Amino acid sequence: xxxxxxxxxxxxxxxxxYVASQWQLMWWRFRRHRVAMLSAAVVxxxxxxxxxxxxxxxxxxxxxxxxxxxxxxxxxxxxxxxxFRPHVYAVAGYxxxxxxxxxxxxxxxxxxxxxxxxxxxxYKLLGLIPTSRHLIxxxxxxxxxxxIFLLGADVQGRxxxxxxxxxxxxxxxxxxxxxxxxLIVGIFLGGVSGYYGGSIDNVIQxxxxxxxxxxxxxxxxxxxxxxxxxxxxxxxxxxxxxxxSLFGWTGLARVVxxxxxxxxxxxxxxxxxxxxxxxxxxxxRHMLPSFLSHIIASTTLRVPGMIISETALSFxxxxxxxxxxxxxxxxxxxxxIQTIALSPWLMTPALVVIIIILAFNFLGDGLRDAADxxx
Amino acid sequence: MIGYIIRRSxxxxxxxxxxxxxxxAIIQLxxxxxxxxxxxxxxxxxxxxSMEEAExxxxxxxxxxxxxxxxxxxxxxxxxxxxxxxxxxxxxxxxVIGNRLGMTVVVTLGAVMLTWLLALPIGIYSAVRHYxxxxxxxxxxxxxxxxxxxxxxxxxxxxxxxxxxxxxxGGLFSSSEMYLAPWSMDKVxxxxxxxxxxxxxxxxxxxxxxxxxxxxxxxxxxxxxxVVTARAKGLSEFKVILKYPVRVALNPFISTIGYTLPYVVSxxxxxxxxxxxxxxxxxxxxxxxxxxxxxxxxxxxxxxxxTVIGTLISxxxxxxxxxxxxxxxx
Numbered sequence: 001x002x003x004x005x006x007x008x009x010x011x012x013x014x015x016x017x018y019v020a021s022q023w024q025l026m027w028w029r030f031r032r033h034r035v036a037m038l039s040a041a042v043v044x045x046x047x048x049x050x051x052x053x054x055x056x057x058x059x060x061x062x063x064x065x066x067x068x069x070x071x072x073x074x075x076x077x078x079x080x081x082x083x084f085r086p087h088v089y090a091v092a093g094y095x096x097x098x099x100x101x102x103x104x105x106x107x108x109x110x111x112x113x114x115x116x117x118x119x120x121x122x123y124k125l126l127g128l129i130p131t132s133r134h135l136i137x138x139x140x141x142x143x144x145x146x147x148i149f150l151l152g153a154d155v156q157g158r159x160x161x162x163x164x165x166x167x168x169x170x171x172x173x174x175x176x177x178x179x180x181x182x183l184i185v186g187i188f189l190g191g192v193s194g195y196y197g198g199s200i201d202n203v204i205q206x207x208x209x210x211x212x213x214x215x216x217x218x219x220x221x222x223x224x225x226x227x228x229x230x231x232x233x234x235x236x237x238x239x240x241x242x243x244x245s246l247f248g249w250t251g252l253a254r255v256v257x258x259x260x261x262x263x264x265x266x267x268x269x270x271x272x273x274x275x276x277x278x279x280x281x282x283x284x285r286h287m288l289p290s291f292l293s294h295i296i297a298s299t300t301l302r303v304p305g306m307i308i309s310e311t312a313l314s315f316x317x318x319x320x321x322x323x324x325x326x327x328x329x330x331x332x333x334x335x336x337i338q339t340i341a342l343s344p345w346l347m348t349p350a351l352v353v354i355i356i357i358l359a360f361n362f363l364g365d366g367l368r369d370a371a372d373x374x375x
Numbered sequence: 376m377i378g379y380i381i382r383r384s385x386x387x388x389x390x391x392x393x394x395x396x397x398x399x400a401i402i403q404l405x406x407x408x409x410x411x412x413x414x415x416x417x418x419x420x421x422x423x424x425s426m427e428e429a430e431x432x433x434x435x436x437x438x439x440x441x442x443x444x445x446x447x448x449x450x451x452x453x454x455x456x457x458x459x460x461x462x463x464x465x466x467x468x469x470x471v472i473g474n475r476l477g478m479t480v481v482v483t484l485g486a487v488m489l490t491w492l493l494a495l496p497i498g499i500y501s502a503v504r505h506y507x508x509x510x511x512x513x514x515x516x517x518x519x520x521x522x523x524x525x526x527x528x529x530x531x532x533x534x535x536x537x538x539x540x541x542x543x544x545g546g547l548f549s550s551s552e553m554y555l556a557p558w559s560m561d562k563v564x565x566x567x568x569x570x571x572x573x574x575x576x577x578x579x580x581x582x583x584x585x586x587x588x589x590x591x592x593x594x595x596x597x598x599x600x601x602v603v604t605a606r607a608k609g610l611s612e613f614k615v616i617l618k619y620p621v622r623v624a625l626n627p628f629i630s631t632i633g634y635t636l637p638y639v640v641s642x643x644x645x646x647x648x649x650x651x652x653x654x655x656x657x658x659x660x661x662x663x664x665x666x667x668x669x670x671x672x673x674x675x676x677x678x679x680x681x682t683v684i685g686t687l688i689s690x691x692x693x694x695x696x697x698x699x700x701x702x703x704x705x
Contacts (some may be wrong), residue, residue: 206386206389209386209390210386210389210390210393211393212637213390213637213682213683213686214390214393214394214397214637214679214682214683215637215638215640215641215644215678215679215682216637216641217641217642217644217645218641218644218659218674218675218678218679219397219401219675219679221644221659221660221663222397222398222401222659222663222671222672222675223401223404225401225663225664225666225671226401226404226405226668228405304522308524311524311527312524312526312645315526316645316648316660317664318663318664331530334530335649337533337534337537337543337545340530340533340534340537341534341537341538344534344538347530347531347534350527350530350531353524353527354522354523354527357522357523357524358518358522361518361521361522
């Protein structure tokens with residue numbers, strides 16, 4: 001390439017940057033952040049599972065069967081004699097005559113082929129479309145619940161993998177709904193505090209100070225335990241979300257207030273005021289868009305906190321309760337050391353929690369870097 | 376300085392008041408009151424209570440009075456050192472909590488101390504040798520520390536302790552005899568032997584943040600002319616780094632304790648439940664599961680008050696150590 005072409009190319013690139021919108025610039029910067037891109041993909045996969053867990057599950061998560069208690073994980077073998085033929089080994093159990101414990105053994109000679117988009121139990125996709133297609137399943141004449149144990153089974157013989165898929169729905173959505181609630185309260189109180197300043201600001205700031213100096217977990221535990229036992233899953237869900245948001249809004253309120261305080265002095269706000277724009281218009285048309293990206297980034301960084309809190313409460317048996325399935329509910333099985341020692345696969349939900357928390361943290365970091373205009 | 380302390384004390388009192396209101400609300404939230412629960416408990420064990428007896432019990436506990444009178448009664452008994460009676464244990468709450476509150480303080484302080492002891496050298500190392508392999512290793516460990524919730528970490532440590540060493544890593548003492556024994560040198564040593572595991576689990580996320588702050592602050596300081604001057608004058612590298620830049624960079628160590636304390640106390644509750652530590656955590660948990668709201672409310676109030684007092688002390692210490700804060704306080 002000649003020198004002239006190079007400078008022309010650079011000029012064209014510069015031209016592109018000058019005319020690009022704020023969101024385009026952010027996207028370009030975000031795209032360079034490899035780990036954040038990967039994390040975004042992970043988060044997207046988790047939300048797809050959360051939308052349609054039935055499709056990814058192999059069996060009904062409530063289907064218990066004492067006969068299948070604590071079957072260890074049985075992974076998919078992808079190749080058979082060098083050919084691509086995914087299958088699982090058949091599992092057979094017998095009772096140890098000495099310890100009376102069930103012992104499970106997989107039989108490498110009994111291969112059960114795996115089918116994709118196979119027929120399984122019936123469900124309604126997105127709660128609307130009745131179907132019985134599943135991502136993985138077994139062929140005609142076999143029941144997935146008797147043959148596929150990708151992550152093993154729990155004490156009551158329920159398939160852990162399928163339960164994990166269903167748990168994703170509650171755990172991932174509680175994070176999102178909870179953060180949305182804190183966002184509304186945070187933007188409102190933080191905005192009022194930062195925009196008006198003075199004594200209103202003082203009162204709200206002292207309130208935030210007080211809330212932040214209280215240890216939250218004991219309060220959450222107390223409030224969650226007060227949720228009546230006979231409430232339905234949906235009622236408990238919303239009660240827990242509200243309990244979690246109750247003390248969670250202070251961080252966002254601080255961020256919003258800080259932004260408002262610094263923006264209030266900007267020339268474009270003064271210009272809008274002089275031009276006679278209403279307060280509503282100044283806040284929502286001029287100020288909010290200029291720090292929206294920043295808000296989105298710090299909101300993303302707060303989702304994992306919500307997920308952890310829900311998992312912790314449910315783990316203790318104070319949050320979501322069976323028959324609801326969430327990651328915390330699944331982890332209840334891993335509460336005592338004997339169970340973990342004998343059947344360590346019951347801890348897989350912990351691994352899933354850690355993966356999604358890391359993904360959200362990296363994604364949030366990437367978004368924050370991309371949203372920061374001073375770099 | 377006096378003015379600052381007074382101002383901070385007023386905020387502290389307001390905070391304790393707010394906690395007491397929330398704790399009282401938690402006691403009131405479940406349907407029914409103390410007497411209904413008490414009667415249910417009696418009926419479960421076979422004996423019955425007549426309407427008159429129930430009414431006299433209600434009068435005795437002041438449950439027939441309006442809600443604010445009940446609140447005032449409840450709060451004022453704290454001033455007199457009474458904490459009410461636990462239904463679950465059928466004993467005064469004071470006896471039930473006993474030295475568990477002290478153990479909570481020990482575990483919390485242990486975590487904070489360990490955080491400081493480890494974060495300081497690691498932070499200095501990461502700044503002086505930044506972008507070295509060690510720096511990356513610590514950064515990675517720090518990220519894990521922030522990302523893994525401490526109760527899951529406790530669970531994993533329990534499992535690893537069992538799988539690798541076939542040992543139970545929970546608890547704060549080797550045996551229950553040791554726990555009940557009067558304080559002696561042996562008991563303290565035994566406590567210290569067990570304390571480090573929960574302390575690391577609790578302190579890890581705070582430590583990771585502190586290392587980041589320390590590293591960044593020190594990196595800023597190391598580039599300043601006075602460091603170059605010190606080095607040009609031929610001071611030993613040890614002195615060049617430790618004498619001035621580290622001292623300046625140390626500030627966040629003290630100033631962050633104020634807001635890390637609530638997190639550590641929060642975490643200690645749930646980690647104690649997993650690891651079976653004799654703190655107020657498991658007690659609160661049992662009380663909540665059994666709907667013994669008087670015990671639960673009292674624990675919540677005590678833990679909240681303890682945290683607020685701890686924060687207050689750390690804030691006052693901060694003003695005492697760093698004169699620059701004093702000016703802002705006025």
